[in-house]
Amino acid sequence: MxxxxxxxxxxxxxxxxxxxxxxxxxxxxxxxxxxxxxxxxxxxxxxxxxxxxxxxxQDGKSDNYDKEEISVYACQHIDKEILKNSSSGGFFSALCEALFNLYQGKVTVYGASLQKDLTVKHIGVSFMEELSLIRGSKYLQSDITSVLTSIKERLQNGEFVLFSGTPCQIAALYSFLKDSYPTLFTCEVICHGIPSDLHFRKQNEDLEAKVGASISSINFRSKSICWTIPTTQYCFSNGKVRYYRALENNFMGSFYSGINLRPSCYGCKYAKLPRLADITMGDFWKIGESACFSFMDKEKGISLALCNNTKGKFLFESAKYLLKFEPRKIEEAIRGNVHLIQPVKNKSIQRECLLSDIKLLEMDKVAKKYNKISFRKRLSMIMGRRGMKAYYYLKNIRHIK
The missing domain is CATH 3.30.70.20 (Alpha-Beta Plaits)
Structure with a gap:
């Protein structure tokens, strides 16, 4: 070594x-x-x-790219229940269902799953009924080590594998496998960065103390208000459920601000075009701001899908029957997802102070110091979840600006 x-x-x-x-x-x-x-x-x-x-x-160059123009789509799952339970527009669920139907009994999908102890690790699922275990965003680093050997064995046996993860996890899988496999499909999320596990635990301990019960599950991207307002849902062992917007949750607020991330994320060499994976997926933020877009309900979630090569285009074609979709420009995708082409900016001084303070101060004091709340944000907090939900319903129906 x-x-x-x-x-x-x-x-x-x-x-x-x-x-x-x-x-x-x-x-x-x-x-x-x-x-x-x-x-x-x-x-x-x-x-x-x-x-x-x-x-x-490794050099980080992708040989998984056919140099054709990247195909870009906005899409939304046609199943209302799947759409409701997805972080975005349900595109990942459509991919999985399409592959399960296409290669019945011969497909395993690997993705990040939140465990009972609130850690995240990759698992494999082979049926649609199991897909809920890996559906949805998890803003923690997932451990992929336990699935690497099984992925390789399945591929060597000619079975089909869909692996979803962050861009660096895609790079890690390719590096582990060395050889290319025609039955391997890869799907990466547009990654903002990996937040601190310590910060996550400190936030959880604070919430558990306030509620008086342990956290039993977390939905990092609940649509309880709407897709465009990030809300985290916490379920507690005493049956209570709490919703926190990013401005009310220091862990999530710091994540979105980019001040509690892994050091390597600020110099991520995978945040660029061409992408490593066959498919790149994420939220289609800012859709419709630069070009007309109207036929999908934006408040329910819109997925962004980039088909980066022949395999990616095959995957999308296979899943189209499960989607509402519309071709878009790559420039529009980048406008709402700048991390397609560049890593998050390093606010090193603020980051260093935060990760020191979470070990020394109570979370309320940390939140007061780092979660600066504007008048507009305070107003939304006063309105509450139901008030905000009503506002966005009226805005959507009556086009109130």
Whole structure:
């Protein structure tokens, strides 16, 4: 082991752990709450497999791109229940259902799943009934190490695999597999960054103390108001349910502000075109601001889909019957999702202060210090969830500006 990425460069994918023949590498959580690698030098046999497989040490160039023009779509699932339970427009669910129907009994979809202990790890599902386990956004780093071997085995047996994850996880999977497989499909989310696990736990502890019960589940992107107002839903063991907008939740507010993220996210080499995955998906923010768009209900969620190569276009064609969709321009997609072409800006001083304060101060004091609330935001808090929901209903129906 000559040189592995340092704590500023490491993306925490864990590929090095999987390929190490002597198990001399392991995860630990650093002082800021991010997964890092530590090594036991006395077990290292200097095979350098960890370096050869590390995606950070690769050139990062994509050979999964056919240099054709990227196809860009706005889309929304036709099933109202799936749309309601999706973070965006239900595009991912349509992809999965299409593949399950196309290759019955021969498809496994891998995605991030929130566990009972509120950690996130990748799991594989093979039926539509299981899809809810991996549907929806999870704003935490998912552990992919437990599924890597099973993915490789399925591909070697000629089975079909759809792997969804962040761009760096796609890069990690490619680096682990080395070989290309015709039955592998990859789908990446447009990633803003990976927030601190420590900050997440501190926020949870604060909410549990206030409610007097433990958190049983979290929906990071509830549409309880509407798609365009980020709302996090917390369900507690005593049956209580609480909704918090980003301005009321320091963890989520800091995430959207980009001040509680993993150091490597600020220099992400995957935030660019061409993309690594066959399909890129996310929220189609700002749709309709620069070009006419009217036939989908924006308050229920609109997905952005980029078909980056032949496989991506095949996937979209296979799923079209489950979608309302419309071709759009790549410029419009970038306008609402700048992280398609550049990483989040590093507010290093504010970030350093926040990640120090969460260890020293109560969360109410942290929120007061970092969640600056404007008059307009205060008004929305006074109106409450029902008031905001009514406002957006009227705006949608009567076109109130």
């Amino acid at each position: 000559k040189r592995l990425p340092n704590q500023t460069e490491c993306i925490g994918c864990g590929i090095c752990l999987e390929v190490c023949p002597t198990n001399c590498l392991s995860f630990f959580e650093n002082a800021e709450g991010f997964r890092q690698i530590k090594s036991e030098e006395d077990l290292c046999i200097k095979c350098n497999k960890c370096e050869r497989y590390c995606p950070v040490l």
